[in-house]
Amino acid sequence: DIQMTQSPSSLSASVGDRVTITCRASQSISYFLSWYQQKPGRAPNLLIYGASTLQSGVPSRFSGSGSGTDFTLTISSLQPEDFATYYCQQSFITPQTFGQGTKVEIK
Amino acid sequence: EVQLVQSGTEVKKPGESLKISCKGSGYSFTNDWIGWVRQVPGKGLEWMGVIYPGDSNTRYSPSFEGQVTMSADKSISTAYLEWRSLEAADTAMYYCARRDDSYGWGAFDFWGQGTLVTVSS
Numbered sequence: 001d002i003q004m005t006q007s008p009s010s011l012s013a014s015v016g017d018r019v020t021i022t023c024r025a026s027q028s029i030s031y032f033l034s035w036y037q038q039k040p041g042r043a044p045n046l047l048i049y050g051a052s053t054l055q056s057g058v059p060s061r062f063s064g065s066g067s068g069t070d071f072t073l074t075i076s077s078l079q080p081e082d083f084a085t086y087y088c089q090q091s092f093i094t095p096q097t098f099g100q101g102t103k104v105e106i107k
Numbered sequence: 108e109v110q111l112v113q114s115g116t117e118v119k120k121p122g123e124s125l126k127i128s129c130k131g132s133g134y135s136f137t138n139d140w141i142g143w144v145r146q147v148p149g150k151g152l153e154w155m156g157v158i159y160p161g162d163s164n165t166r167y168s169p170s171f172e173g174q175v176t177m178s179a180d181k182s183i184s185t186a187y188l189e190w191r192s193l194e195a196a197d198t199a200m201y202y203c204a205r206r207d208d209s210y211g212w213g214a215f216d217f218w219g220q221g222t223l224v225t226v227s228s
Binding site: 001031032033034036038043044045046049050051053055087089091092094095096097098099100101 | 142144151152153154156157166167168169170202204206207211212213214215216218219220221
């Protein structure tokens, strides 16, 4: 299985901060990387696919980059509704594993 | 509008069987893989497997193969996840999701609301 490792596991930030979350794959996955946001009690919501393509309806403050084994999710200016847990997922090969998650909390 | 609607909360005893469902609408159900994702309370997301409703082809995670069975009835646009003998460790929220292999690079673009399964004696 491909292992997906996110860092950090959690972070504290203030409204307006720029936030960066990284995801590393244990082997190359090309651009087959997605990012999801999950709020408590809710299903995950797709933010980014193909490493850098913004899903329809997702605010432009979210962006993704990377290829191969190293990927980044950036929130350019953190908003109150962005406090949530974020997961990366590789869809290069089955099982299409998720990272362990990054919880973004209010400072 | 694409929708995936899952069956309701289940409370079961160890050793009992269970089949939960995921009904799709608003798109061609037979043409996209449906995935199942487990989330143990307070923990992360685990990819269980996918099924292609068009021909019921399946791909299981090794962690779940033999523990659950995925199936689909394309005539009613519904996918299923089944257990023959539940254990307490199966207590979790289970999500179904549509996998977009056309432009989505295999991402899960639409999700069901989740089915909470509690297994307790």
